[in-house]
Amino acid sequence: MSQPLNLIAEFVPLDKRAARRITYEHRTIDTLFTDLEAVGICGGLLNGQARQVWKRSQLKKSLPADTFAGHVYAMKTIEETDLNTVSFLLTLPPLPIGVKTTHKAFQLFDNLKSQQQRPSLRLIDKSGIKYSINFYYEEVTEFKETTKTKGDEKFSVTTTDRIRFIKRVYDYDTLVIETDEVKLARIYKNGKICPINDATTNRSVFELLLRFVNDPQKELVYYGSVTGNCSNCGLPISDKRSISAAVGPTCAQHLGFKWG
Known part of the structure; x- marks a missing residue:
């Protein structure tokens, strides 16, 4: 099993990054941030316009100019504070994220639950x-106790064995993403995505989850195209129709996908 700390994304400090130039209409800016980082920073600023940029991104109502504006505000934070402080803040554990599309993921699992014991x-x-x-x-x-009796009517011996076993108790209102049996984050039906252990959860996991809850089938197709295996049962897929759907005909039926 991988150690949790090995799952931390290799964050590149800002002073080690090369600036990239982005353009919107006739304006340009050299930025050190990813789009997700820039817009995320806006959510923590006191500037009302910056917070609106972040708020629209959370509501999936971003304007064409918002990403560019996010980089403008983010780069300005470096001028007003310092590079090391902003870089440090970006390494802090992610806060719970609120999204409105988690129902898409739960619909898939509800479909699977009626067909599979452990979807x-x-x-x-x-x-x-x-x-x-x-x-x-x-x-x-x-623990479960089992009793055995040996012997006859005149003389018998009764023994009791105490058997220890592990039972999984499921919460069907919550999903969990994990790798190498390390739980990283929960997805709730109410629209929240939360890290489980701060030290093991990285931004790349959240980016993957955001893509998944927004368009589950697209991410499942991507898994199938990269690995050559079904994104549900894990078995190899070889025919073109199964590859295009990322799953075989049986799993596609369980998921509610059109096959081929």
């Missing part, structure tokens, strides 16, 4: 790290 979907990020998404569960230790 699971597989994802892969752009760097090749594989993840699984399942209903959230806790492992509970339980």
Whole structure:
């Protein structure tokens, strides 16, 4: 099993980054941030216009100029504070994210739950790290006693064995993303995505989850095209119709996907 700390994204400090130039209409700016970082920074600023940029992104109502404006505000924070401070803030654990599209993911799992005992979907990020998404569960230790009697009517011996076993208790209102059996983040039906352990959750996981809840089928197709395996059962897919759907005909039916 991988150690949790190995899952931390390799964050590149701002002073180690090369600036890139972005353009909107007739304006240009050299930025050190990704689009997600720039807009995210706007959410923590006192500037009302900057916060509107962030708010529109959360509501999926971003204007064409918002991404550019986000970079303008983000770069201005470096001028008003300093490079090291902003770089440090970007390494802090992500806060819960609120989205309105988590129902799409839960619809898939509700479809699977009626057909499969332990439904699971597989994802892969752009760097090749594989993840699984399942209903959230806790492992509970339980004990069961079994009694055996040996002998006859005149003389018998009764023994009792106490058997320990692990039972999974599922929460069907919560999904969990994990890799190498390390739980990274929960997805709630109410629209929140929250890290489980600050030290093990990175921005790339949140970016993957945001893409997944926005368009689950697209991310499942991506997994199938990259790995050659079904994003539901994990078995190899070889025919063109299965590859185009990222799943075979049986799993496609369980998910509610059109096959081929």
